[in-house]
Amino acid sequence: MTLSPHDTQHLPETGRTQEIPAASVPPSAASAPPPAATTTPPAPPASPYQPIGDPPGQPPRRGRGLGQTAAVALLAAVLASGGTYALTQANEPDAAAPAAATSSSQQGSSPTVIQGDAAAPDWSAVAKAVSPSVVSIELANGAGSGVILDKAGHVVTNNHVVEGARGNGAIQVTLSDGRTYDASVVGTDPSADLAVIKIDAAPDDLTPITLGDSDALAVGNPVMAIGNPLGLSGTVTTGIISALDRPVTTGTSTESPFGNQGSSEPVVTNAIQTSAAINPGNSGGALVDAEGKLIGINSSIAQLGGGLGGQSGNIGIGFAIPVNEVKSIADQLVADGTAEHAFLGVSARDTVTKDGSAQRAGAEIAELTAGAPAEQAGLRKGDVVVAIDGEAVDSSTALVAQIRERTAGEKVTLTVIRDGQRQDVAVTLAARPAS
Template structure:
């Protein structure tokens, strides 16, 4: 499919969502050796293959290529919570909210706690201007956002950050990581009264948990939307050389693949880099992309109830590295894989078939062989080459992981210790 420059459309397999029954497709071409481990590289919605599934969703980066001049105002209405929520103060980060009824959160309390920690980001380059969102990461003025929001400003652009109280500051790029679509910028002469966001635990999330997205959709700063966690460990790919909000190709050969949190909270262009929080007001993910059933050339998709966020565990790890050294390391497995369908007992299942193993890599050292089909990582199902990449991508070098493979018709578990991805 040919995309208009501003489409930012990618193909995403949805593991059952909007899927149609179809005979198994022929094996896809092998993915290149996983520089991040045994999986292809991560995010900006690129093509994500899934075996035996032919109907795919298109994912669209949730960044603002156009800026709406309208600003949200107080409409004078508010919902009445079913139970009282209390807010616990925290001197080092945003307050946390104790809900009186966790199944019916008081979102007004959550919005009040979180909003001071979410910022609007405007980027101006020779190619145009765009808008996105970010979260206050620490009191030193570091802001965590998406690479596709600020990456084009490197070297020849200007970044402006607006706090929730309306104060505006310039910012510079501290570091970017195209393969995870994450970036850290820092306020120039930032104030001393910043409120870093409280970090939650993305590993503790359950499908059905309530969630709120906070950001700058379509230039409407301070917007909050609510929903639930719709799915976890959703492999989302936005392809290589991620596109910017201006339709430009950024300089990265990595594919952006995320083991994403899927949410029904409305996410639209401009929400990129903003916060996805739980009912306590804790950051659980960085909003990054939205799904689309398709769009005509020259148009831009909006929310259809399927949005994706980078889990906070991965986002914090990358942010810490970028602040420390300006770059990030990634886990490495050392195999190339392709989508396949394999016999598993009396049934068949999708998996990632190994087509090559690089010598001296973690995979080779663990005894992984050509022809092995990887169907799970640490018990999490793997049903495509992209899903394998997403699982490895969120790990760190030195992690020990268990691969479940099918070899010669029989299941077995293989222990692997991941290494650092070699420089390309």
């Protein structure tokens, strides 16, 4: 499915029309790391998806700056699912590294990698630790990747990877050691482009991924993407977090360019942008930090121009759904097969407004839903939203992405410009009404 940066769309969270525009690793937590990379098993999680271990201190996440909309408009994000199969199965060649990690599976989850040199991560150690937690997913009409969440066999992936699955045996999951199992869909969330499937008759030696904290990420930190690009399972690529809070819209077409059926509802993600190579088939795979912790689910790529051009693939700009959002949605899908989303209750459009002696891009409120959180909080037509909880909002797409990242019942502070003056408005988000 192609994603045009200039389509006009209407999204249910805000009811707005919008011009569509169109990631990071905590530094090593080891205070006295050994000279070679080693691994240590994480503490038992409180739940199957509870992040393991305290994340190291990080600078706060930053919002996007003014002027990004024009730059991103040159790109079209496309779903990184895969319908292309290779005749051979290949892994990345072994990289020179101080030492490989020694894995420990006493507690059943992927070990945490302690890097000997944070400035030069041992990616061989990370790949060895994390690869058992990443699977290849194949359907009759496409392929993708997935990440093992728990010992019961729940696997999180993108909705567009498994959307076309019908009937028993329609989905096959291949583990990193080559064993293949049938799987079935547990629940899907098209608006977040996430799904949970379950391995049938799951073996008892599955290795769930260790979860990180996407709120602790910083631009410039190194990351690794692991998945099944072009049918080449177990492929790893490295790069950095290129940007955070990047609003990316994918999916209004009814058919994916890579063979899978696309969602009829636009997907807006407050995404992690990464330079790690992501290609068709990487969808649903893991984006991990240098400690081997999951920080995002790879979901889409950017490409130049409006045409598919033969599925041009990676150009150095890929996007991942932040792990904190993934955890929230996956918990709900495992529990009852559906997911609840936050709702503000406004219709918004892109604008530029005066901010003191300067000008600033933002999301202008065009309409308010009667009785919705925005109206109850005192927001007005004509207010221009420029930030949420201090994170910049410079378009209607950014506003939708920020709301979708949050949960129903969460309290947020919207910074708006009204009559040329800034003011903060506290809002308690509600659950999005059923459409």
